[in-house]
Amino acid sequence: MKFNKQDVKNALENITAPGEGKSLIESNSVKNIVIFGDEVEIDVEIGNPTLQAKKKVEVEIMKAIHKFIHEKIKIKVNVKPSSVKKAPPVASIKANNKIPGIKNIIAVASGKGGVGKSTITANLAVTLAKMGFSVGILDADVYGPSMPMMFDVINEKPLSVTVNGRSKMKPIENYGVKMLSLGFFTKPNEAVIWRGAMASKALNQMIFDAAWGELDFMLIDLPPGTGDIHLSLVQAIPITGAVIVSTPQNIALADAKKGVAMFKQPNINVPVLGIVENMSYFTPAELPENKYYIFGKDGAKNLAEDMKTNFLGEIPLVQSIRESGDVGYPITMRDNSPLEQAFTDITKNMLSELVKRNDTLPETEIVKITTMSGCSTTN
Secondary structure (H helix, E strand, C coil), X not given: CCCCHHHHHHHHCXXXXXXXXXXXXXXXXXXXXXXXCCEEEEEEEECCCCHHHHHHHHHHHHHHHHHHCCCCCEEEEEEEECCCCCCCCHHHHCCCCCCCCEEEEEEEECCCCCCCHHHHHHHHHHHHHHCCCCEEEEECCCCCCCHHHHCCCCCCCCEEEEECCEEEEECEEECCEEEEEHHHCCCCCCCCCCCHHHHHHHHHHHHHCECCCXXXXXXXXXXXCCCHHHHHHHHHCCCCEEEEEECCCHHXXXXXXXXXXXXXXXXXXXXXXXXXXXXEEECCCCCCCCCECCCCCCHHHHHHHHCCCCEEEEEEEXXXXXXXXXXXXXXXXXXXXXXXXXXXXXXXXXXXXXXXXXXXXXXCCCEEECCCCCCEEEC
């Protein structure tokens, strides 16, 4: 059998380098190819240092060569971690940290999962759109993206459009809201198992490599907690303000307090516009005058007072809110309902605080991490 290096390269063009999004040839991962008669030895460097990734590359290379060249070729593959593939922090990926055309960036956060943060984000966005604003949502909850389901676009895929000679992602749009989510790029039942650097890189692409156009508001649906994604965002873009979501329960309030404190740290310094209390009380349909405070009463209101921030309003625990989210039709799309009015009041309160913030405070600056201890300065 006769074959040469180009035959091997052609076969390897069908293999994607782990975490690269390109073939082994395109990503320059193949460092050396040596052919001895019916034997070939290949040296490969990849950015993912795990044993699983190395083994996967080795097996894929063998399969490709046997399939595209000859099934009896003897193959030796040497896979090494790349010494130059260390992911830079998000702040250094983009020197231009403002997103052109976007006036206000609002981060919606919660210290604890399961408090309805994504539901609040979706309905705030729809309410803003119904008020006449141009609105977008960046679903930054990379490990549990839910916006595609909440907006009934779970089967949609962003298209590529050309803007000023560059190829960019076109956000999906429904109910007057543009959105991008990692959920558009993964299978519904597929778990996202990424390290923080990979998640931050994906987030960076959805921020800067998308054709958002002119937006009055971009709402960012953050994952729970105060981790890598939160740091990546304040490093990558200047966030205008933050909204914290909590239930009245003490455990949730303790985590929400940490969320407020994170944004208020001097080295981050993102203005907190206020706190929204979700699942404030339960009113059964057969007893519309009754209120049952299942998770406690006025917890978020008291927290807002303690943290010297604003209480934006409360949303009751109502079955129709959950049902609307599950079928991809946010509850605020139902005109003239008490729940639509509740979200409208919260949105107006948020806008009022935003106007005060923009009138009295300078633009938020991005954060630059300067030491491993987490100390930081602003650019």
